[in-house]
Amino acid sequence: MSPVCFAPDSGGGGGASTPAPWGETKVVGARLPRVDAYERVSGSAVYTLDLQLPGMLHAAIVRCPHAHARVKRIDTAKAETMPGVRGVLTGESPGAAIPWYQGREGPLSLLFDPHCRHEGEEVAAVAADTALQAHDAARAVVVEYEELPFVVDPDKALAPDAPKVHDWGNLLGQPRVTTRGDVAAGFAAADAVVEMTFRTPVQMHTPMEVHVSVAQWDGDRLTVWDSTQGVYAIREALAGALKLPLASVRVVGHYMGGGFGSKLELGKYTVIAALLARRLGRPVKAALTREETFLVAGNRPSNVITLKAGAKRDGALTALEARLSGPVGAYPTSAVSAYQIGDLYTCPNVKFETTNILIHAGKARPFRAPGFPSCNWALEQVVDTLAEKLGLDPVELRLKNIPTVSQLNDNAPYTSTGLARCLTEGAVAFGWTEARRRPKTAGHLRRGVGVAAGMWGYGGDPNATAIVTLYADGSVNLNTGASDLGTGTKTVLAMVVAEELGVAPDRIQVEHADTATTKFAPSSGGSQTVLVNSPAVRAAAIEVKRQVLEIAARQLDKPVGDLAVADGAVVVAGAGGKRVPFSELKGLGERRMLVGVGMRHPHPEGKLALPFAAQFAEVEVDTRSGAVRVLRVLAAQDSGRVMNRLTFNNQVFGGVVQGLGFALTEERVLDRATGKMVNANWHDYKVPTMLDSPAEAECLPIDPHDTECNTVGAKGLGEPAHIPAATAIANAIHDAVGVRPLEAPVTPARLVALLAAQERKG
Amino acid sequence: MLPSFAYVRPTTLKAAVAALAAPGTRAHAGGTDLLGCLRDRVFPADTLVSLAGLPELVGVTPTAEGGLRLGAMTTVATVAGHPDIAARYRALAEAAAAVASPQLRNQGTLGGNLCQRPRCWYFRGDFHCARKGGGKCFAVDGENRYHCVFGGETCFIVHPSDTAPALVALDALVRLAGAGGSRVVPLEKFFVPPSADFTRETVLEPGEVLTEVVVPAPPAGARSTYRKVRARGAWDFALAGAAVSLGIEGGRVKHARVVLSGAAPIPWRVPAAEQALIGHRLDGATIARAADAAVAGAEPLADNAYKVPLLRCAVEEALTALNS
Structure with missing residues (x-):
């Protein structure tokens, strides 16, 4: 018999088998400390920034110091001879002419665009044995710029004589008007009217962990560890940028130090790490400094x-x-x-x-x-x-x-x-x-x-898939593609399994945010993580429970309807009902594992x-x-x-x-x-x-x-x-x-x- | 990223001074300011001369004249928590407690707090400004909300220290050790205004080290306090502040020092405010007159006019606190 046994129709997506809402819950809703709290506070959690691979090099990025400039010449000669330097990457390097930022009529820029449209734009990159050597060498790259007129004040950017960010001007699309009813009539009917003008600031994300990727190649296959909110979104963008099949790119994002939305999109540093790693045949880490994150890792617009x-x-x-x-x-x-x-x-x-x-x-x-x-x-x-x-x-x-x-x-x-x-x-x-x-x-x-x-x-997005596996000893693996930004996603999803399958949360191992070992989950953003993934996890756990009860029903010669799961065991209904721990279920012992796959149910129509x-x-x-x-x-x-x-x-x-x-x-x-x-x-x-x-x-x-x-x-x-x-x-x-x-x-x-x-x- | 440098830790003051006489050296006390400056390339250093091997620079001891001697390597946290300082030199204890954050107070030293470089974001940032030899102040017509309203000329920094205005108000002296021995300078004369030289903040010569601060015995009827206004509750320099030290006898102010922080390129002593106090009872009217005098003649830049009422408020609140 195959060790893997699941029936998507009975537990997964599709409205037909939508499970009943929870009544009173035992685990869900409790004050449960994070399942990874000890690792996070003790320092043993390995964030992407902490990752050290054998032979790993460090990248540093040369950035435009001007608000608007054109690169006239790059001289990397001195940087290339500096201690520890293994390679320098510019827009001229093979494979580096990668389009970046899509406009309506094609890409607007390049990975290393000689036309730098803001302070901090990427001009070149260096890989060296240590991060300090890489940054020293990056500073030694000589770049000759032609400084150009700029506009950074949005109040002035639409003036006819304002320097243009792109040839077509500084207005992105046309102002969009949305109307409902008749506002003039509405104001005429009002007893009080108020009008005010407000200004809000540009706010910066400043997550605790800076933006960072580590890239490693195995032949034509690329693995990237990334401090990201969504491994699947990053994989698609990265495969697209490098023209690789999705199946050849693995993105891993385990411990994660916050993002607030700034880690939803592919960063240039990720592609730079991948290009340098491929060229040099060694893993490369590209970590932004705190200062760099302020310039290139997004912001909330004023x-x-x-x-x-x-x-x-x-x-x-x-x-x-x-x-x-x-x-x-x-x-x-x-x-x-x-x-x-x-x-x-x-x-x-x-x-x-x-x-x-x-x-x-x-x-x-x-x-x-x-x-x-x-x-x-x-x-x-x-x-x-x-x-x-x-x-x-x-x-x-x-x-x-x-x-x-x-x-x-x-x-x-x-x-x-x-x-x-x-x-x-x-x-x-x-x-x-x-x-x-x-x-x-x-x-x-x-x-x-x-x-x-x-x-x-x-x-929330419509799709997410989760897998719950019950092992012969009664321990559980929860497999989800979701990223945990530090908000407790792993904990909440484990609680869903615990609730449905009657196992203690500490018997559940969460395997997550890895495109090679987990199934699709949308990025953790838009306040969707719990509401998109929990239903998939619940469906997967219900499917495992169904199999557990079926096995137990055979073993105990009882109808499924008389059985329930609680505290890691199957319990027979009624006073003094028999209790069989999962580890003593013969059918589970033979199969070694029961697997349930769950998908999110559709949004209410x-x-x-x-x-x-x-x-x-x-x-x-x-x-x-x-x-x-x-x-x-x-x-x-x-x-x-x-x-x-x-x-x-x-x-x-x-x-x-x-x-x-x-x-x-x-x-x-x-x-x-x-x-x-x-x-x-x-x-x-x-x-x-x-x-x-x-x-x-x-x-x-x-x-x-x-x-x-x-x-x-x-x-x-x-x-x-x-x-x-x-x-x-x-x-x-x-x-x-x-x-x-x-x-x-x-x-x-x-x-x-x-x-x-x-x-x-x- | 921090550039590379050599590091030496002499065990005698003489050796430290000798090491610091070489070009390209910098004294390393707590390092909370120095390492940031090196990382941000505000200035270079080939060699850091650590002062951590000089235990005689640490500690608070009474002087024969009834004052206190504070070693330059005494941490800011020690100054903030020292019972004698809290009892007799309250402005200093309050100023030290208002510095930065607990971590920085534990690591930073009193000497370092007096010798720290300006926090002007152009000086600290990627701007070749006048103080760095660039011949141009970016702040005077630029983003100057945190800059000075008094004493600006060529350069418009504010002095970042909280302990400096408190110590000036307490008539502190500093001892500077150099190759030829040591000299004692009133702290007020230790700081260099941009009108005298806009490339340096102190009279320290190359090879000189600030070794100790001496606060004299407080005057009769002494009371002092420090009031700091800032943009957030911790890890922030003063937007505006005032250190006030008074001697009150027979209900009248006999001795007064009013020193502003967050106001000028140096701790800004305001004799006019002191004159408004001396000889008077410390009542509401006197306090208001002194507060007005403290900000008279302020020359705000485009974005920092708000500092004038804040400074006035700091003086008023400090004096009011001393009245109760």
Whole structure:
């Protein structure tokens, strides 16, 4: 008999056998520490950056120091003779003329493009025995540049005489207008109208682990270890760049030190490592320095958002009209999202225009809910202002406009929405009404409270495959292609197996994120990891359980319906029922393993499964120094089922602190005279510290018991935990001191200026 | 990436001074600033001369005159946590505690904190600026939100140290050892403004080492404090700050030092603010006058006008704290 026995029809994809929703769960939802917590905190976990292969060389990349320049000449002679140097790669090297960044009419650039369109663009690379030698040699490569005029200010990039990033200009496509209803009529019908213009900063991802790849060849087959959010996406892009069959490329991404969206796409350093490794016949590691990551590994674009909103006396929105623009950097991507303007609230008349601008700066990459926090900064401050004008409680006004359908998607209903509950139950848990009633202090330390709601607009990819294998001793292998960015994916997926198969989580080994040994999973991004992979894992575990029960039924001569699994054993129903540990199942002993393959079940037809949130913040503003202290935050999150309360809280608190950075401290600064980034390091680019984090942070899960979204009832969390965080702080600042912080981050400099202007106005 | 360099660790001050007389050498104390400068190619070094083999440079001891001697290699954390300093030189203890982060305070030294190089992002970054011999200040018309509002000329850095303004306010002296013996300099005269020489921050000559800081006995009725305003709670230099040291007798201010941080290329002492205090009771009106005087004549750049109210606030809050 074959050791592998599975029947996709009975456990895998296809709606026919969709398992019933979980009732009360034993493992799922518990506060289970990460399955790899010890490895991560003890230092024994081998991240890509830690990887050492025998004979491995180190690459360093020569980068353009100018915002815009043309390479006239590269002289590598000196670098090639330096100690430890094994090879130098330029655009002239065989196989290095690789197109990069697709435009509408073909590639826009090259791996080493002599036309450098932003500071940090790749010009050449060196491989040496040590990283220090490689960097010394990279500095010894002599490059002659013709400096060209540049534009890094998006406000100036569309001027007719602005230097062009590409021949066709600095406007990426045409401004896109989306309309619903009649905004003019909507404003005419409004009792209050508000219009404001907001500015948000360029925020940097700054994951703990820098961007890094190690490449090794075996004949024509390439293995790459990569600090990536998705091994399958990287494999496709890498195979495409090197013109290799998918089957010849293996991408591995085990321990991973964060990405926030910056590690979804193939980096040039990965291809550079592969080219050098092939040429030199040795493995090559290419690790960016922290400074390099600031220049070339993506960012959240700044936004300028003008938003006009109208509402009736009772708070019902009548119209929303917005213009959003932002710089994508030097190559195409998207800089803005008006999604929440179109869909967070019920509003019959909506119009928004989005504009993407090219500038001579590093290309943006998706960053924790691309476009959403910036849009939220505008929308939720405008909604707050409307409430103030109408004399309504901000929570009350929001509750007046809760949709149950997606207006942007032909009014398709949501499988569930806990938005109203997030607002009402969050307000109660926060003590919102009491806090608002508290008299404002007259001194220089002023307290205020704010709320912001938010939603995320992506429900996940349709496909993922997982394999669960039960071995003869009762231990289990869970095989999933999913990457664990440090968020606890491995732990949550193991808990799904434990729940379904009745084995302890510590009996489950997770094998993941390796294109050679696991099956397809989409990249861990878009808040989809749990909701896409858990159903596949559950299906695989159910299939193994089916086989276990079948074997046990034969052995015990009982109907399957009388049997269940618990604590690593088959249990016969009834008081004092017999208990047979998996290791004593004869059929399993013969086969040595039982294998179940599970696939994700299709999305519910005609419906959307999306997460919602409302966050509340209390701040103390020092009106003399402009310092803002976030005293406490309560995050009410409808992300469906809580899979693990510990990792759930971690995601939420991380999202809140990253939002706090957006609101108060983080901002890329480009020098206006040279176009170069002046704060490309972890000191000058100010990520909040523990002392800046809220002293009190509470997480309130709102679970609408969604039985339609997927077979585990979980919705996305990583992004909705972050989206409203900054705006809740902004609204609390306004409540405290009465000024509207239109521009983020609200630094002491900006707040002192706002307060001075307020005083002048009296 | 850190460039390669030679490393020596002399065990006598004489040997250290001799080693430092050679060109291309740099003194290595805690290294928290030096190694960053080397990694960022702010300046080169062929040889680092470690001061870690000189135990006589570590420690806090009373002087015969009733003051304290602080060895230059004493860590910032030790200064922050020393009971005598907290009791008698509160501004220094508070300033030391406000430096950087716990890790950096454990590794960084008091001498290093006084001798650290400017944090101007053009000086630290890939810009050939005036202070690095490039003949041009990028900040004066550039991104200057963190730059000076007093004392800028050719170069517009702010002095990064928190302990320096506190020590100037406490009338500290520093001992500098060189090949020909040692000299003692008031800390206030240790720092070089750009108007005198924009390529150096201190009077240290090549081959000279700062070996100790001496704070004299506090004046009668002494009280002092340091107030720092910053962009985030840790690991951040002052946006604005004030070290204030007063001697109050019979309810009136007899002795006053007001020194601003985050304001100027050197710790910025403001005699006008001190004059506004001396002879007066430390009441609200006096405090307001002194705070106004502290920022009179500020010359903000395009992006740093916010510093003026912040500095005023720092002085006001420091004085108010001393009044309670």
